[in-house]
Amino acid sequence: MNFDDFELIYRENRVEIKDKEKIVEELKNKIGEKNVSTEKIDILAYTRDTSLISLNWTIEGKLAGLPDIITFPENIAHIKDILEIANREKIPIVPFAEGSGVVGGAIPLRGGIIIDMKRFNKILEINDKNLTVTVQTGVNGMNLERYLNAKGYTGGHIPQSLYTSSVGGWIAHKAAGQFSTKYGKIEDIVLGMKVVLPTGELITFDPIARAATGPQLDKYFIGSEGTLGIVTEATLKIWPYPEKRTLVSYTFPTIEESLNATRQIMRENVYPAVIRIYDADETMRHFENTEKAKDKVMTVFVCEGNQRLVDLEEQITREKCEENSGVDCEEEPVEHWFETRFRVTETSMFPPYKIVADTIEVSVMWDRAAELYHSVVDATKKVEGNLLVSAHVSHFYPNGVGFYFTFGGVPGKEKSQFDFYKECWDATIKATLEAGGSISHHHGIGINRSHWMKEEWDGGLEIMQKFKKILDPNNIFNPGKIYEKTWKGGNE
Numbered sequence: 001m002n003f004d005d006f007e008l009i010y011r012e013n014r015v016e017i018k019d020k021e022k023i024v025e026e027l028k029n030k031i032g033e034k035n036v037s038t039e040k041i042d043i044l045a046y047t048r049d050t051s052l053i054s055l056n057w058t059i060e061g062k063l064a065g066l067p068d069i070i071t072f073p074e075n076i077a078h079i080k081d082i083l084e085i086a087n088r089e090k091i092p093i094v095p096f097a098e099g100s101g102v103v104g105g106a107i108p109l110r111g112g113i114i115i116d117m118k119r120f121n122k123i124l125e126i127n128d129k130n131l132t133v134t135v136q137t138g139v140n141g142m143n144l145e146r147y148l149n150a151k152g153y154t155g156g157h158i159p160q161s162l163y164t165s166s167v168g169g170w171i172a173h174k175a176a177g178q179f180s181t182k183y184g185k186i187e188d189i190v191l192g193m194k195v196v197l198p199t200g201e202l203i204t205f206d207p208i209a210r211a212a213t214g215p216q217l218d219k220y221f222i223g224s225e226g227t228l229g230i231v232t233e234a235t236l237k238i239w240p241y242p243e244k245r246t247l248v249s250y251t252f253p254t255i256e257e258s259l260n261a262t263r264q265i266m267r268e269n270v271y272p273a274v275i276r277i278y279d280a281d282e283t284m285r286h287f288e289n290t291e292k293a294k295d296k297v298m299t300v301f302v303c304e305g306n307q308r309l310v311d312l313e314e315q316i317t318r319e320k321c322e323e324n325s326g327v328d329c330e331e332e333p334v335e336h337w338f339e340t341r342f343r344v345t346e347t348s349m350f351p352p353y354k355i356v357a358d359t360i361e362v363s364v365m366w367d368r369a370a371e372l373y374h375s376v377v378d379a380t381k382k383v384e385g386n387l388l389v390s391a392h393v394s395h396f397y398p399n400g401v402g403f404y405f406t407f408g409g410v411p412g413k414e415k416s417q418f419d420f421y422k423e424c425w426d427a428t429i430k431a432t433l434e435a436g437g438s439i440s441h442h443h444g445i446g447i448n449r450s451h452w453m454k455e456e457w458d459g460g461l462e463i464m465q466k467f468k469k470i471l472d473p474n475n476i477f478n479p480g481k482i483y484e485k486t487w488k489g490g491n492e
């Protein structure tokens with residue numbers, strides 16, 4: 001295969017490595033020959049993450065980014081060796097876990113060295129008294145959850161990408177699992193970390209229950225998307241495996257009624273592990289066999305944990321649904337959700353048909369939740385060529401919710417697939433900001449949202465840029481992400 005045959009999408013500001021062969025030799029000498037690759041097949045594997053537009057590009061013979069060298073460190077000393085060379089030669093570094101990110105976070109925008117974390121895959125210790133597990137961060141999500149289940153626990157963090165993502169990727173992107181309403185997002189679950197900074201120092205944040213020891217520096221690394229260092233180890237909360245699980249589902253005439261019911265449930269301090277509201281379009285797609293769901297808004301609940309508490313949670317959940325015109329659809333829709341919850345072909349089957357699709361998650365406080373839903377759907381539907389816009393609500397808090405929008409369409413005549421993709425993204429983000437929402441709930445910034453960071457953070461962005469300079473003086477860590485615009489735009 002010849003890389004010259006591919007069009008490189010992100011080629012601007014690509015860094016050319018001087019005397020690459022010498023650098024490769026030096027890396028092999030330091031971290032071992034088997035831990036360094038420049039094989040074309042390996043290079044190809046790290047040209048993109050799972051952002052859907054990059055699948056369209058692959059089919060069109062285009063590459064998102066082009067790394068130069070792939071490394072597979074086995075320990076912290078190896079990472080330090082790589083960083084010493086990268087700092088000396090000003091070579092970009094991209095931490096890479098399982099590549100399931102969907103916003104371009106792991107795309108090597110400027111080339112350079114990939115640090116693949118998959119060999120950091122050990123589960124180190126369960127502490128039953130503290131209810132924690134300590135792991136190396138390259139550990140695969142499903143391997144971790146299966147291990148915990150076998151020992152009588154759950155990690156409570158079950159993203160749809162459980163089989164294809166790692167603890168390090170979750171921390172880097174502030175991920176949220178399907179059971180987040182009870183167990184929290186990853187930032188609620190991480191209690192301690194080890195982080196190798198861009199300059200090679202190791203910081204250890206010991207697990208703590210809570211502390212009042214000044215600003216919590218550790219939190220700054222959660223969500224830093226591989227721009228401020230490499231998280232090598234993490235201590236996470238775990239829970240005893242639930243004693244009882246109940247499955248409840250209701251349909252509502254409108255999304256407003258479903259939002260009201262779920263808001264009132266949260267207000268009672270009741271936290272079903274799973275709550276998912278599907279708008280009428282998604283209800284039609286996912287629950288076409290449920291007679292009572294026709295033209296309605298399906299809402300599924302899973303309550304789990306201590307048996308007596310679960311019974312009470314179920315009772316309150318049912319009361320609030322019925323007070324808001326909910327119609328009981330029993331267990332079958334939730335069983336269907338359980339059976340299909342890791343099926344990820346829905347959007348990825350579009351690119352072979354030249355359809356451009358993606359999903360965009362945002363969050364909003366309760367008082368503007370319904371407004372945000374309608375504004376985003378209306379704004380995205382207006383993009384020429386859009387054939388489908390739908391949403392579900394999948395993360396619930398006493399004060400607000402996380403929405404998950406899906407779009408799909410075919411670009412108009414004069415437009416490329418990428419133009420259409422960017423237009424849909426920008427329409428969603430703009431409408432979200434206008435409705436008082438936050439531009440990402442759990443997929444992160446990566447490339448797709450960095451041009452909206454100023455609108456999200458205002459003066460805070462400048463402070464983040466200053467922190468980045470202090471921690472990464474040579475700007476080698478995942479350059480071009482979060483703090484810099486890759487796509488033109490935003491409100492400017």
Ligand SMILES: Cc1cc2nc3c(=O)[nH]c(=O)nc-3n(C[C@H](O)[C@H](O)[C@H](O)COP(=O)(O)OP(=O)(O)OC[C@H]3O[C@@H](n4cnc5c(N)ncnc54)[C@H](O)[C@@H]3O)c2cc1C
Pocket residue numbers: 049050094095096097098099100101102105106117137138158159160161164165166167168169170171172173174175176177178225226227229230231232344442443478
């Ligand atoms: C079908 C599908 C379903 C998904 N469902 C969910 C979901 O339910 N919830 C959710 O939150 N997300 C979901 N995602 C998105 C994705 O799985 C998450 O963003 C995940 O957290 C990425 O993990 P990863 O291990 O694949 O990381 P990668 O994609 O390899 O990397 C993501 C980012 O993390 C950085 N990084 C990776 N490891 C480290 C480390 N050790 N230290 C520092 N930086 C690091 C990389 O540089 C990059 O910026 C889904 C994706 C797909 C394709």
